[in-house]
Amino acid sequence: MLADTTPLRYPAFRRLWATNIVTVIGGQLSVVAVPQQVFEITRSSGYVGLTGAFALIPLIVFGLWGGALADVLDRRRLLLGTGAGLGVTSLALWAQAAAGLDNVWLVLGLLAVQQSFFAVNQPTRSAVLPRLLPGEQLAAANSLSMTVMQFGAIAGPVLAGILIPVIGLSTLYLLDAIALLATLWAVWRLPPLPPSGTVGRAGLRAVWAGFAYLATQRILLASFVVDLIAMVFGMPRALFPQIAHQTFGDPAAGGPALGLLFAAMSVGAVVGGVFSGWVPRVRRQGLAVVVCVGLWGVAMIGFGVAVGAASGRSGIGSLLFWIALACLAFGGGVDMISAAYRQAMLLQVATDEMRGRLQGVFIVVVAGGPRIGDVAHGAAAASVGTAVTAAGGGVLVILGVLVAAVAFPAFVRYRVDRTGGNGPAQLA
Known part of the structure; x- marks a missing residue:
């Protein structure tokens, strides 16, 4: 039942995995700092x-373009350049906050720049894995990577x-x-x-070729749709900042309730990752994704x-x-x-010359979906309150994934052929 650590036998992946623990914790500090500063x-x-909204537009533009870049440039150099860009942007965020400028538009603008570098970095990083590991290790590697990311997402907010x-x-x-x-x-x-393969140009034609390829892969298309439903x-x-302050008694400048709310989902994800040894053995991965999204709702x-149900300022000691937190953790x-299966599907089904572009689409969906959700939830909370917004969103998730299951029956029937090594997945 414990996580499969076989991918850690490969030195390049092991170094990336281990150092990512530190980097993810640092990144999660900014994930909390940006919305908290805006709320302050x-x-x-x-x-x-x-x-x-300010993060979504660069995620879409640079995520798609970044995926194309990952297919035509040396992926190591691309990771170095975008990683350095992320560091410089974090320094700029520090400078404006330390100077006490209190300009919300400056914070939002720097967030947009930061997300531009992130949108190029992440599809490149994911597209690297099949060059470092054999195909049968990809699902286990994704579980390990996501466990580290979620561990950082606990430690960072706390x-x-x-x-x-x-x-x-x-x-x-x-x-x-x-x-x-x-x-x-x-x-x-x-x-x-x-x-690998024929090297072209990372222009609009290359991006469009990625979408054209995706249109022929209904399994991958459906995986993007169900994730958007869950996140939006x-x-x-x-x-979380409003709930922490108004419902659970945090000071307006932030406190332990805010950190615990941001960390709770990641606590559940780490527990799921630690006990993910069974994940690579599941063949009906499409059905598993549908069930997981329904449970998320x-x-x-x-x-x-x-x-x-919580009374105003009930405090972090209250049962509610x-x-x-337990609901967020679950x-x-x-x-x-769900994410481990969807990423494994993408890496296993897509060809290497298309992996960068499809990873770009994947990052747009995975990172962009929550950004759309931020806008929707923020607007809805102003009208109906935080509790109704959160619970109503869960209802819409369940309804949406049921519609998606009917619209994409092939996705529900999707299963992995374990006898074919690195071969493609098949339908039941």
């Missing part, structure tokens, strides 16, 4: 939700909640920049990773109900607070399993 400046969940009152919000950005050095070192140690309707993180309904666990 504006006292509005609507503005916090607006962070999703540390942020503890450190903000001690060292100030601005220092979180500086720590993020320093932590990026670890992964840059691991990338530097990689061998050259030039493109069921990701309530834009509500149930978890968000439970979270919304718990928030609604811990019930709300949702994080099933989402980790």
Whole structure:
């Protein structure tokens, strides 16, 4: 039942995996710092939700273009360049916060720049894995990578909640920049990773070719659709600063409730990752994704109900607070399993010359979906409140994934052929 650690026998993957622990923790400090700073400046969940819009546009543009770049450039050099860009942007965020400028548009603008580098970096990083590992290790490698990411997403927000009152919000950005050095070192140690096959240009034609290829792969298309349903309707993180302050008694500047809310999903994801030894043995991966997304919707309904039942400023010691955290943790666990299967599908089905572009689409969906959700949840909370917004989103997730299952029956029947080594997956 425990996680399959076989991919860690490969030195290049092991270095990337180990150093990513530090980098992810640092990155999660900024994930908390940006919405908290926006909330401090504006006292509005609507503005916090607006962070999703400022992050979404660069994610779409540079995610798609970055995927094309990953197919025509040396992926090691691309990772080094974009990693350095992320570090410089974190330093700029630190400078504006330390100077006390309190300009929400400057924060949002730097967030957009940061997400531009992220959108190129992530599809490139994912497209590297099949060059470092055999195909049968990809599902296990994805589980290990996601477990590390989610561990960082626990430690980062909890540390942020503890450190903000001690060292100030601005220092979180500086720590993020320093932590990026670890992964840059691991990338530097990689061998050259030039493109395979015919090398073209990373222009609009290459991006369009990726979409044309995706249109012929209904299994992958369906995996993107169900993830968008889960994240757009069921990701309530834009509500966390308001819920922490108004419902559970955090100070307006942030505190332990804020950190625990941001960390709760990742706690569940780490538990799911640690006990993910059974994940590679599941053949009906499409059906497993549908079930996981449905359970995510149930978890968000439970979270919304718990928030609604909590009296104002009930504090982090209340039973309802811990019930709300438990619902988020359960949702994080099933989402980790879903993501491991969807990423394995993409890496196994797509050809190497298309992996970068499809990883670009994947990053747009995985990172862009929650950003759309931020905007939607922030706007809805201004009208109907945080509890109704969170619970209603969970209901929409369940309805949406049922519609998707009917619309894409081949996805529900999708299974992996274990007898074919690195061969393609098949339908039941």
